[in-house]
Amino acid sequence: MLQFDLLKTDPSSHARRGTLTLNHGVVQTPIFMPVGTYGTVKGVMPRSLHEMGAQIILGNTFHLWMRPGLDIMKGFGGLHQFEKWDKPILTDSGGFQVWSLGEMRKITEEGVTFASPVNGDKLFMSPEVSMQIQTILNSDIVMQLDECTPYETKGHLTTEAEARKSMEMSRRWAVRSKDEFARLENPNALFGIVQGGMFENLRQESLDALVEMDFPGYAIGGVSVGEPKDLMLQIMAHTPHRLPANKPRYLMGVGTPEDLVQGVADGVDMFDCVMPTRNARNGTVFTRYGDLKLRNARHKTDPQPLDSTCTCHACAGASGVSWDQGGRDGFSRAYLHHLDRCGEMLGPMLTTIHNLHYYLNLMREVRESLDAGQFSQFRAQFKSDRARGV
Numbered sequence: 570m571l572q573f574d575l576l577k578t579d580p581s582s583h584a585r586r587g588t589l590t591l592n593h594g595v596v597q598t599p600i601f602m603p604v605g606t607y608g609t610v611k612g613v614m615p616r617s618l619h620e621m622g623a624q625i626i627l628g629n630t631f632h633l634w635m636r637p638g639l640d641i642m643k644g645f646g647g648l649h650q651f652e653k654w655d656k657p658i659l660t661d662s663g664g665f666q667v668w669s670l671g672e673m674r675k676i677t678e679e680g681v682t683f684a685s686p687v688n689g690d691k692l693f694m695s696p697e698v699s700m701q702i703q704t705i706l707n708s709d710i711v712m713q714l715d716e717c718t719p720y721e722t723k724g725h726l727t728t729e730a731e732a733r734k735s736m737e738m739s740r741r742w743a744v745r746s747k748d749e750f751a752r753l754e755n756p757n758a759l760f761g762i763v764q765g766g767m768f769e770n771l772r773q774e775s776l777d778a779l780v781e782m783d784f785p786g787y788a789i790g791g792v793s794v795g796e797p798k799d800l801m802l803q804i805m806a807h808t809p810h811r812l813p814a815n816k817p818r819y820l821m822g823v824g825t826p827e828d829l830v831q832g833v834a835d836g837v838d839m840f841d842c843v844m845p846t847r848n849a850r851n852g853t854v855f856t857r858y859g860d861l862k863l864r865n866a867r868h869k870t871d872p873q874p875l876d877s878t879c880t881c882h883a884c885a886g887a888s889g890v891s892w893d894q895g896g897r898d899g900f901s902r903a904y905l906h907h908l909d910r911c912g913e914m915l916g917p918m919l920t921t922i923h924n925l926h927y928y929l930n931l932m933r934e935v936r937e938s939l940d941a942g943q944f945s946q947f948r949a950q951f952k953s954d955r956a957r958g959v
């Protein structure tokens with residue numbers, strides 16, 4: 570089941586405020602979705618995700634199929650019970666992940682044949698298999714199986730003819746996904762994925778065909794795949810706002826804080842990206858006033874928290890006791906620099922909590938600005954704050 574209600578639209582952009590009602594709960598949009606590929610948002614407990622305001626998280630068909638496998642998933646009645654997350658889950662279909670296997674996979678009209686990266690077994694993923702797995706996972710939002718059209722392959726830029734061929738196969742796989750989803754009587758929501766590479770005419774054809782099929786929601790795929798930023802921005806400017814206004818729009822794999830705010834202005838409702846979690850593990854921290862690299866020696870003695878405006882446990886809730894620093898007992902940058910230098914596991918745990926909190930809080934501030942009719946003012950303030958420097 571899926572119900573999308575449009576609450577407000579911004580007069581000076583394509584931005585909109587909405588609510589997305591799914592089987593496991595209601596999601597306020599625009600929203601950032603933390604990535605939990607293997608059934609865990611790396612290093613973060615579900616209770617911490619609740620505390621930081623996460624409303625929906627991602628899981629992945631391919632990875633969960635490989636490990637722990639379908640029998641265990643069936644035994645737990647799906648992914649929610651297994652990973653102890655009781656709010657909505659969106660699962661990607663596995664296409665992007667199998668595509669990333671490179672040489673180890675063979676794509677035909679029927680589907681994708683590949684060697685399991687876990688034990689080398691020969692496996693086959695088709696739109697039908699992907700739907701069967703996502704039905705076992707019981708995710709609230711299911712993605713069609715698609716082919717993420719590459720931007721370039723070994724230096725060869727994908728031509729329009731190649732992008733068309735790929736887009737048209739994804740369109741045929743959308744039909745097969747939809748048919749199998751209906752045959753399985755899956756009670757959740759299936760999204761179509763717009764492809765078309767960097768070609769606006771192909772994007773339009775893909776969009777028109779999928780809208781014709783009347784999905785409850787739509788994703789924009791095939792970006793954030795190594796293309797130059799200006800091409801990604803061009804697709805963001807072209808496609809999202811051309812999708813039906815009364816359906817949720819999900820931009821896959823994007824992006825930096827600036828990309829999210831721009832994406833909202835372009836009419837996107839949902840985002841996922843590994844940037845906050847992956848960058849946290851290599852010591853890159855997002856803050857209101859810019860990004861900081863914890864490994865940099867200038868943080869060695871710095872007593873400040875990561876972000877003085879942040880209310881996450883790393884910045885303002887370290888010991889649980891309110892010390893005399895005005896009730897804020899956040900960890901210092903010096904301490905986090907130390908943990909990073911020592912390779913201590915608490916380091917990435919804290920930076921992950923902070924970065925996810927930053928992304929989720931950014932989207933909360935975006936929603937509040939849309940509610941108040943102040944989105945353009947918010948964008949100006951966001952831009953100048955981020956340029957201030959840490």
Ligand SMILES: CNc1nc2cc3c(=O)[nH]c(N)nc3c(CCO)c2[nH]1
Nearest residue numbers: 661664665717790791792793821822
């Ligand atoms: C990091 N960049 C990125 N681009 C993507 C593009 C696609 C895509 O085109 N199709 C599907 N199914 N998933 C995608 C994903 C995984 C989800 O974030 C992507 N992730």
Ligand SMILES: [Zn+2]
Nearest residue numbers: 879881884923
């Ligand atoms: Zn913080």
